[in-house]
Amino acid sequence: MSFYTTWEQTSWDDTRLQLYSKNAADVETALSKKHLNTGDFMALLSPAAESYLPLMAERSQQLTRQRFGNTLHLFIPLYLSNLCANDCSYCGFSMSNRLKRKTLSPTEIEQECQAIKAKGFDTLLIVTGEHETKVGIDYFRHALPIIKRYFSYVMFEVQPLATHEYAELRTLGLDAVMVYQETYQAATYAKHHLKGKKRDFRWRLETPDRLGECGIDKIGLGSLIGLEDWRIDSTFTAM
Ligand code: SF4
Structure with missing residues (x-):
């Protein structure tokens, strides 16, 4: 269940x-x-x-x-890629938008890490669009060890992954994952997620379960306030 x-x-x-x-x-x-x-x-x-x-x-x-x-916990985001294979009504990274796409190479990741580390941060939030083939598990399994050389706490905000993929990333040092359902109202979800794997409401909804299964102990949940009645979406988030 x-x-x-x-x-x-x-x-x-x-x-x-x-x-x-x-x-x-x-x-x-x-x-x-x-x-x-x-x-x-x-x-x-x-x-x-x-x-x-x-x-x-x-x-x-x-x-x-x-x-x-x-205490105050400061973290800094690092965007590894703005490639995306989804179309979401509210996001400029949508695949149908014509914009310059960029994915960091291992050398570029290293340079970014050095620059961020020099500012004194020790917690990093890795962000990408959602592109399974070009910025998927194979890319992450090479990127994460580079990043972990610089930061003791690394969080991911990327596309939902499979349980065995999270388990592998955990062995490479992944500490936390943020995954936002956007809205828990299925019809509204369908209205705003027009193309790509993100249309699969259930796959996204069960992501926290998959994270829990493989022992990722910090899971960030949320809804995108503004798509639906925020009171109801917040209630579902709390549940
Ligand atoms: S999946 Fe994420 S990055 Fe891609 S279009 Fe939707 S909100 Fe933007």
Whole structure:
């Protein structure tokens, strides 16, 4: 069972109805609890919670301090390639856009790493478009060892990969993966993802499951606010 099963069993419209029927009492109940469930989370995202924002900010600050202390984590992105084999309605890297495409060679990767390292960063976020054949596992298995010579913590924000590919990259030093579903509403997802493998909603939705299976212990999830009702997409992200 993957999150896809949970997603299939959770109606978008019912979630919407539930969230918009939350009232001030639901918000206060959620704020008074130590452990919140999905219903409480929905109350905090509902329009009824608007006047409670200062209280929520206070609670959020307390939890952040308690868990992370007074720390600030800085990272820097490095784009390895702007090649992409998808068409997404909101992105300039879409394959149909005529623009100059560039993929860094091993020497160029090394030069970029040296320049970034000289600025004092030790955490790197690797970003690419989504092009499986030219910037896929074969490219990553050569690029990652170069990058790991310079940075102790490396995160990926590239196309969803298969479990065995994540497992291999983990042995090469991959620490974390960000994968954004964009929207959890299937019809809206289809409307904005017009060509390429990214049209496969389920493949993307099950990516965090595949990451968990091979022991990648930091997984970044998210939706693209603006494609759908942000309250409902945020609820699905939290689930
Ligand atoms: S897959 Fe990513 S890089 Fe490619 S067009 Fe879509 S949003 Fe842009």
